Amino acid sequence: xxxxxxxxxxxxxxxxxxxxxxxxxxxxxxxxxxxxxxxxxxxxxxxxxxxxxxxxxxxxxxxxxxxxxxxxxxxxxxxxxxxxxxxxxxxxxxxxxxxxxxxxxxxxxxxxxxxxxxxxxxxxxxxxxxxxxxxxxxxxxxxxxxxxxxxxxxxxxxxxxxxxxxxxxxxxxxxxxxxxxxxxxxxxxxxxxxxxxxxxxxxxxxxxxxxxxxxxxxxxxxxxxxx
Amino acid sequence: xxxxxxxxxxxxxxxxxxxxxxxxxxxxxxxxxxxxxxxxxxxxxxxxxxxxxxxxxxxxxxxxxxxxxxxxxxxxxxxxxxxxxxxxxxxxxxxxxxxxxxxxxxxxxxxxxxxxxxxxxxxxxxxxxxxxxxxxxxxxxxxxxxxxxxxxxxxxxxxxxxxxxxxxxxxxxxxxxxxxxxxxxxxxxxxxxxxxxxxxxxxxxxxxxxxxxxxxxxxxxxxxxxx
DNA sequence: TAGATTGTTAATCGATTAACAATC
DNA sequence: TAGATTGTTAATCGATTAACAATC
Numbered sequence: 001x002x003x004x005x006x007x008x009x010x011x012x013x014x015x016x017x018x019x020x021x022x023x024x025x026x027x028x029x030x031x032x033x034x035x036x037x038x039x040x041x042x043x044x045x046x047x048x049x050x051x052x053x054x055x056x057x058x059x060x061x062x063x064x065x066x067x068x069x070x071x072x073x074x075x076x077x078x079x080x081x082x083x084x085x086x087x088x089x090x091x092x093x094x095x096x097x098x099x100x101x102x103x104x105x106x107x108x109x110x111x112x113x114x115x116x117x118x119x120x121x122x123x124x125x126x127x128x129x130x131x132x133x134x135x136x137x138x139x140x141x142x143x144x145x146x147x148x149x150x151x152x153x154x155x156x157x158x159x160x161x162x163x164x165x166x167x168x169x170x171x172x173x174x175x176x177x178x179x180x181x182x183x184x185x186x187x188x189x190x191x192x193x194x195x196x197x198x199x200x201x202x203x204x205x206x207x208x209x210x211x212x213x214x215x216x217x218x219x220x221x222x223x224x225x226x227x
Numbered sequence: 228x229x230x231x232x233x234x235x236x237x238x239x240x241x242x243x244x245x246x247x248x249x250x251x252x253x254x255x256x257x258x259x260x261x262x263x264x265x266x267x268x269x270x271x272x273x274x275x276x277x278x279x280x281x282x283x284x285x286x287x288x289x290x291x292x293x294x295x296x297x298x299x300x301x302x303x304x305x306x307x308x309x310x311x312x313x314x315x316x317x318x319x320x321x322x323x324x325x326x327x328x329x330x331x332x333x334x335x336x337x338x339x340x341x342x343x344x345x346x347x348x349x350x351x352x353x354x355x356x357x358x359x360x361x362x363x364x365x366x367x368x369x370x371x372x373x374x375x376x377x378x379x380x381x382x383x384x385x386x387x388x389x390x391x392x393x394x395x396x397x398x399x400x401x402x403x404x405x406x407x408x409x410x411x412x413x414x415x416x417x418x419x420x421x422x423x424x425x426x427x428x429x430x431x432x433x434x435x436x437x438x439x440x441x442x443x444x445x446x447x448x449x450x451x452x453x454x
Numbered sequence: 455t456a457g458a459t460t461g462t463t464a465a466t467c468g469a470t471t472a473a474c475a476a477t478c
Numbered sequence: 479t480a481g482a483t484t485g486t487t488a489a490t491c492g493a494t495t496a497a498c499a500a501t502c
Contacts, residue, residue: 019450021469028444029437033421047483059483060471067485075484076478092440093447100439107341111334116395117419117436123443162442169343186442188435192344194260202445203452204438208415209344210256211431212327213319215389215413216350217255218429220320223246225430248493274459286459287495294461302460303502 024065028088030055031062035085047078098123099158101184103175104166105130105145108190112166113141123162127154131171148175151182162186169193251292255315257282258289262312274305325350326385328411330402331393332357332372335417339393340368350389354381358398375402378409389413396420 034054038046048062066072066084069091073079089095100118102109102125112118113125128140129148138145146154154160163184165175172191179187180197189195189205197203217223261281265273275289293299293311296318300306316322327345329336329352339345340352355367356375365372373381381387390411392402399418406414407424416422416432424430444450 019448023469025441025444026437029440032440033437049483058471060473061469063483063485064470071485073484074478075476076482078483091444093443094440098439098443107334107338111338112435114334115419115435117434118439121436121440123436123439161446162439186446188438188442192342197452199451201452202442202450204442206433206435206438207344208339208342208433209348209350210253210260211415211433212325212345212350212389213256213259213321213348214252215415215429215431216320216325217252217318219388219413221246223429224426225424225428250493276459285495287497288493290459290461291494298461300460301502302500303458305459 020068024068025092027055027057027061027065028092031065032085032088032092035081035088038081039085043081045074045078045080046084048073051079094122096122098162099126099160100124101127101129101151101155101160101163101179102166103129103148103151103163103179104168105132105135105140106166106168109166110140112164112190113143125164126158126160148178151178155182155184160184162188165189165191165195167191247295251295252319254282254284254288254292255319258292259312259315259319262308262315265308266312270308272301272305272307273311275300278306321349323349325389326353326387327351328354328356328378328382328387328390328406329393330356330375330378330390330406331395332359332362332367333393333395336393337367339391339417340370352391353385353387375405378405382409382411387411389415392416392418392422394418 031051034051035046047059048066049059051057052059052062063073066079070087072084072087086095100123102112105113105128109128109130113128118124125143128143128145129151130136130145131148135145136147161184163179163186165172165179165187167175169191172189172193173195176187176189176195176197180201184201186202187195187197187204189203191205192207192209194205195203218225258278261278262273274286275293276286279286279289290300293306297314299311299314313322327350329339332340332355336355336357340355345351352370355370355372356378357363357372358375362372363374388411390406390413392399392406392414394402396418399416399420400422403414403416403422403424407428411428413429414422414424414431416430418432419434419436421432422430445452
C-alpha cells in the first residue's frame with residue numbers, strides 16, 4: 001500500500017506562517033471530494049490544471065492552495081491521487097475517528113443520524129440527546145438516546161469533541177451552553193439563530209433560510225453560477 | 228405605516244456597476260437577521276458601528292456593503308431599522324412569496340417541510356415529490372405528495388422558481404435534470420454530491436460532511452472563531 | 455450649535471493569477 | 479532528450495479599512 005516513498009531534494013522551502021485563509025481550507029474539502037471521485041474511477045495522478053478545471057479554479061490556485069501545507073506534487077507528473085487524498089485528510093484531521101454528539105431528535109436530528117456521508121468521513125454520532133422524556137432510553141439507528149443532563153458524562157466517556165445542534169431556535173443557546181460546559185470544542189448549529197459561545201469554541205452553522213435567500217437574490221438579479 | 232418619506236439632496240452618486248461581490252450578498256442576509264432581532268426589541272435606529280459590532284464587522288464595511296445598493300442611512304442618526312429591513316428584503320427578493328418544490332420525502336425532506344424559518348422568510352413549499360409510490364397522493368404537513376413526473380405541471384401551476392433536492396446522492400443528478408427541464412431556476416442541493424446544471428440555473432448546496440470537516444480542521448489546528 | 459454618523463475617496467491589505475526556473 | 483508540470487516569485491486584481499467632508 002505505502003509503495004513509493006520519495007526523497008525530496010530540499011529546495012529552499014518554508015511553509016507559509018500563520019493560519020491558512022478560510023477560503024483555502026474550504027477549497028481543500030472540495031479537492032478531497034474530487035480526489036475521492038477520481039480514485040473511484042481508478043485515476044492515479046491528476047494535474048493542477050485538471051483538478052482546477054473540474055472545480056472551476058485556476059491551476060495556479062490549486063498549486064498555491066496545496067503549497068500552503070507542503071510539497072505534494074511531482075513536477076512533470078502532477079499529484080498522485082491516493083497520496084494527495086491521504087495528505088489532505090491528514091491536514092483536515094479526518095484521518096482519525098470523530099465521535100459526535102447530536103442534540104435534538106426531531107425530523108432533522110433523525111435525518112442527520114441517518115446521513116450516509118458521515119460514516120465515509122469518519123464522523124460518528126455516538127450519542128443522541130433529547131429533552132423529551134419519552135425518547136430517553138430508546139435506541140434510534142443503533143444509538144442510545146440520553147437526557148441532555150448526561151452530556152458531560154458521555155462526552156468524557158466517548159471522547160466527544162464535536163456537537164451538532166438540531167433543536168428548535170428557542171433552545172439552541174441553552175444547548176450550546178450545555179455543550180460548552182460539557183467540554184465540546186466544535187459546534188455545528190442547524191437552528192435558525194445565532195448562538196454565542198466563547199471564542200475558543202469553533203462554530204459553524206447552516207441556516208436553510210439564508211441559503212434560499214441567497215438563491216432568491218441570484219434569481220431576481222439574473223446572476224449566473226460560475227463553473 | 229409608510230411614515231417618513233424623505234427627499235435626498237442629490238449628492239453626486241452612482242451605484243457601483245456590475246454584480247455585487249458574493250461576500251457582500253451573504254453579509255446582507257446577516258444584516259437582515261440582526262435587524263429582525265433589533266426590531267423585535269423595539270430599537271428604531273442602528274448605527275453602522277453598532278450593527279457591525281454585533282456581527283463582527285467593521286463600521287466601514289457595513290456602510291460600504293449597504294452603499295452598494297443605495298443610500299439608506301441618515302447622517303447623524305444611523306439607519307432606521309424598519310426601513311433598512313424592508314430595503315434589504317427588497318434587494319434579496321424576499322419581499323414577495325417564493326413557492327418552492329421539495330423533492331425527496333425522507334427524514335431530511337420531512338425536516339425541511341417542518342422548518343419554521345421558511346414561512347417567516349416567505350419561502351413556501353407548495354409541492355412535494357417522491358418516487359415512492361406509497362407516498363404519492365398522501366398529504367404531509369398540509370402539502371400533497373406528487374409523482375416526480377408531475378414536476379413540470381406543478382411548476383407551471385404554482386409558478387415555482389426554486390427547488391430543494393433532498394434525495395440520496397445516487398438520484399440527485401437525475402432530480403436536478405428533471406427540475407431544470409421543468410423550468411426551475413434555482414436549486415438548493417442537500418445531497419452529498421456535486422450536481423451539474425446549465426450555468427443559467429443558480430445552485431447552492433449544503434454538504435453536512437463538509438461542514439463537519441471544516442470544524443474538525445479548526446479544532447485540530449486550534450483556530451479560533453472570530454466575533 | 456455641537457455631536458454623531460453617513461457616503462465616499464484614497465490607502466492598505468490580502469488573495470488570485472501570470473510567468474518561469476527547477477524538476478521529473 | 480523533449481514535454482509536462484510543479485513550487486514559487488512578482489504582478490495584478492479585488493476587498494477591506496481609514497479618514498474626512500457633508501449632513502442631520
